[in-house]
Amino acid sequence: DVKVTQSSRYLVKRTGEKVFLECVQDMDHENMFWYRQDPGLGLRLIYFSYDVKMKEKGDIPEGYSVSREKKERFSLILESASTNQTSMYLCASSLREQYFGPGTRLTVL
Amino acid sequence: QQQVKQSPQSLIVQKGGISIINCAYENTAFDYFPWYQQFPGKGPALLIAIRPDVSEKKEGRFTISFNKSAKQFSLHIMDSQPGDSATYFCAASSSGNTGKLIFGQGTTLQVKP
Numbered sequence: 001d002v003k004v005t006q007s008s009r010y011l012v013k014r015t016g017e018k019v020f021l022e023c024v025q026d027m028d029h030e031n032m033f034w035y036r037q038d039p040g041l042g043l044r045l046i047y048f049s050y051d052v053k054m055k056e057k058g059d060i061p062e063g064y065s066v067s068r069e070k071k072e073r074f075s076l077i078l079e080s081a082s083t084n085q086t087s088m089y090l091c092a093s094s095l096r097e098q099y100f101g102p103g104t105r106l107t108v109l
Numbered sequence: 110q111q112q113v114k115q116s117p118q119s120l121i122v123q124k125g126g127i128s129i130i131n132c133a134y135e136n137t138a139f140d141y142f143p144w145y146q147q148f149p150g151k152g153p154a155l156l157i158a159i160r161p162d163v164s165e166k167k168e169g170r171f172t173i174s175f176n177k178s179a180k181q182f183s184l185h186i187m188d189s190q191p192g193d194s195a196t197y198f199c200a201a202s203s204s205g206n207t208g209k210l211i212f213g214q215g216t217t218l219q220v221k222p
Contacts, residue, residue: 004152030208031208031209033208033209040118040214041214042198042212042213042214042215043153043198043212043215045209048209050208090152090153092152094208095208096141096202096208097143097155097158098143098155098208098210099155100145100152100153100154101152102150102151102152103150103151103152
């Protein structure tokens with residue numbers, strides 16, 4: 001079974017803090033993705049990576065950056081967290097089908 | 110042209126009824142159409158998927174119907190159960206595009222006992 005794990009289920013941070021969200025997959029997938037999910041807005045792609053050290057912007061990359069130093073790990077970075085980044089963050093990995101992690105619910109106060 | 114439009118946004122069905130969720134797309138390069146199911150507090154999980162060389166795929170109570178000429182596909186849940194209450198997302202992708210999926214907006218299904 002594919003397993004995608006995310007470092008935290010719940011996270012509370014202060015405005016202006018630097019936030020790291022970690023995602024690890026165990027199936028040697030080339031592609032990894034970060035989404036945010038907000039009520040009524042569905043799943044919105046922030047960034048994705050199709051190889052180590054390769055990344056591409058998704059639909060809403062502003063305020064975020066990513067890092068992929070190893071194939072199994074894809075990190076989402078909020079350089080300076082703001083209240084409008086309060087959301088559910090989902091990581092996924094894929095060959096073709098995407099497998100999602102359980103999500104991190106981030107609250108920025 | 111990259112959008113996938115999903116309807117309805119929410120759906121209430123009685124136990125035993127049929128739930129139907131519809132999606133439409135524009136990009137004729139799409140060749141893979143999965144549906145994801147998401148329970149509260151969980152990540153989405155692949156439910157069923159179809160490719161455009163078939164018009165229907167059935168897995169248990171879940172059926173995807175695909176209309177290539179109309180560029181539409183739909184999920185039918187037969188004999189809907191309270192345990193089917195979840196958010197459902199349709200998606201589409203084209204081969205060779207790094208696995209990137211274009212998701213619909215989601216449908217929240219409530220099945221009443």
